Amino acid sequence: MSARSVVVTGMGATTPLGGTVASTWEALLAGQSGIHTLTHDWVTKYELPVRFGAELAVPAAEVLKKVETKRMDPSAQYAMVASRQAWQDAGAPEVEPERLVVAIGTGIGGFTTTLNAWDTLREKGPRRVYPLSVPMLMPSSPAGNVSIELGARGGARTPVSACASGAEAMALGMDLIQSGRADVVVAGGTEAAIHPLTFAGFSAMQALSTRNDDPATASRPYDTSRDGFVMGEGAAIVVLESEEHAKARGATIYAELAGAGISSDAHNIVAPEPEGAGASRAMTLALEQAGMSTTDISHINAHATSTPVGDVAESNAIRAAFGSDADGIPVSATKSQTGHLLGAAGAVEALLTIMAIRDRIAPAVRHITDFDPAVTIDVVRGEHRTLPEGPIAAMDNSFGFGGANVALIFRSVA
Amino acid sequence: MAYTDDEILAGLAEIINEETGLETDAVQLDKTFTDDLDIDSLSMMTIAVTAEEKFGVKIPDEEVKNLVTVNDAVTYIKNAQS
Numbered sequence: 001m002s003a004r005s006v007v008v009t010g011m012g013a014t015t016p017l018g019g020t021v022a023s024t025w026e027a028l029l030a031g032q033s034g035i036h037t038l039t040h041d042w043v044t045k046y047e048l049p050v051r052f053g054a055e056l057a058v059p060a061a062e063v064l065k066k067v068e069t070k071r072m073d074p075s076a077q078y079a080m081v082a083s084r085q086a087w088q089d090a091g092a093p094e095v096e097p098e099r100l101v102v103a104i105g106t107g108i109g110g111f112t113t114t115l116n117a118w119d120t121l122r123e124k125g126p127r128r129v130y131p132l133s134v135p136m137l138m139p140s141s142p143a144g145n146v147s148i149e150l151g152a153r154g155g156a157r158t159p160v161s162a163c164a165s166g167a168e169a170m171a172l173g174m175d176l177i178q179s180g181r182a183d184v185v186v187a188g189g190t191e192a193a194i195h196p197l198t199f200a201g202f203s204a205m206q207a208l209s210t211r212n213d214d215p216a217t218a219s220r221p222y223d224t225s226r227d228g229f230v231m232g233e234g235a236a237i238v239v240l241e242s243e244e245h246a247k248a249r250g251a252t253i254y255a256e257l258a259g260a261g262i263s264s265d266a267h268n269i270v271a272p273e274p275e276g277a278g279a280s281r282a283m284t285l286a287l288e289q290a291g292m293s294t295t296d297i298s299h300i301n302a303h304a305t306s307t308p309v310g311d312v313a314e315s316n317a318i319r320a321a322f323g324s325d326a327d328g329i330p331v332s333a334t335k336s337q338t339g340h341l342l343g344a345a346g347a348v349e350a351l352l353t354i355m356a357i358r359d360r361i362a363p364a365v366r367h368i369t370d371f372d373p374a375v376t377i378d379v380v381r382g383e384h385r386t387l388p389e390g391p392i393a394a395m396d397n398s399f400g401f402g403g404a405n406v407a408l409i410f411r412s413v414a
Numbered sequence: 415m416a417y418t419d420d421e422i423l424a425g426l427a428e429i430i431n432e433e434t435g436l437e438t439d440a441v442q443l444d445k446t447f448t449d450d451l452d453i454d455s456l457s458m459m460t461i462a463v464t465a466e467e468k469f470g471v472k473i474p475d476e477e478v479k480n481l482v483t484v485n486d487a488v489t490y491i492k493n494a495q496s
Contacts, residue, residue: 130460
């Protein structure tokens with residue numbers, strides 16, 4: 001049985017490093033940091049222990065119409081910005097509306113809208129609550145809005161698995177195309193959670209870096225002094241398409257989405273299973289689906305959020321899945337520059353994995369001065385690493401609270 | 415201090431522009447909200463509630479559906495002021 005191949009024909013993003021995929025990639029390779037001290041009045045008003053984050057390099061309001069920013073929560077706004085880019089990049093494919101699906105994951109959804117509506121209710125009463133509050137706050141709002149924009153009638157789907165959501169949306173898109181239920185899927189993740197409540201909540205669980213005096217280097221995966229992740233925001237979207245459909249219309253193909261593995265730890269709602277058993281199983285499942293062995297992988301973009309426990313657990317998981325073959329695989333951790341985009345993280349890193357394959361560059365992990373000896377994988381330190389010529393494949397790992405694990409494999413196309 | 419018809423029309427046009435993105439010039443007395451201006455019922459509620467605040471009047475929910483044209487709204491707000 002030969003499954004239908006799934007290829008990437010369009011990409012779009014808005015991230016803390018840039019307002020597009022190209023500018024994000026360029027800033028990443030140049031070593032820039034998207035992490036800055038926050039200037040919102042609520043930072044001092046609530047005396048938050050963490051005063052920095054990774055906000056969009058290009059605010060959505062500079063790209064969207066004013067009425068769009070009023071009628072969509074920021075999580076949907078970012079998804080719309082990235083989806084329009086991806087769709088144009090793919091050449092606005094002609095596709096039967098019923099065979100076009102939108103799948104956009106989010107970890108948290110439109111909760112800025114939720115909280116604003118709650119404030120309005122308490123301060124001004126029920127009649128003043130904005131009538132679009134509910135359709136703005138629901139997590140399916142990004143997918144719903146983009147499906148309307150593109151006329152997609154095959155489904156508006158919203159995978160929700162915390163920080164694995166964006167990657168899971170791509171896995172879903174792959175399934176839908178492989179099983180013959182869709183020809184084109186606009187897939188990815190979005191998050192807009194830079195808000196005092198998320199800072200307070202993540203701080204209360206001591207998940208965030210508190211390096212207020214040096215925000216730009218606060219995200220330092222694999223360094224012994226890493227002290228938590230840095231909150232980011234943004235969206236990243238790909239256009240997935242059956243190879244047959246893409247070739248028939250002469251589309252430019254960036255890469256093949258060759259495999260996706262999904263597992264759950266069933267261990268702890270927050271902490272990863274320390275040996276990375278669940279995460280390694282997701283990687284192995286992705287390899288199996290791609291029909292690949294561990295030696296076929298030339299690069300890994302790790303989840304690596306810069307937390308003391310998580311980075312080592314993932315290192316253990318990669319070791320468990322790849323054994324001694326992990327020795328020669330350059331591992332990048334792009335959150336060192338983007339921060340952690342929660343539900344959009346897996347999607348942003350999928351795009352960066354595709355760019356790594358295209359340009360044959362495994363980006364250096366920034367801000368490592370004292371490499372953690374507990375990390376046993378081949379982390380790219382110092383200079384970028386060049387990836388081999390010829391056909392190659394690369395893996396993108398994403399993990400989320402709730403024990404969610406997603407591994408994606410992208411393969412170069414000739 | 416009561417608002418004049420022109421002030422009410424200009425104020426409504428601003429509210430409608432804010433809510434729907436429609437150009438303020440398009441908001442004219444003889445236009446209907448639904449057919450001419452393509453304003454749906456949810457937006458209409460927001461416009462009514464925002465107009466209440468702006469002009470210091472009360473527009474009960476059951477009255478909103480009777481406001482068919484822009485002129486209906488201007489007249490209602492003008493009378494509600496006194």
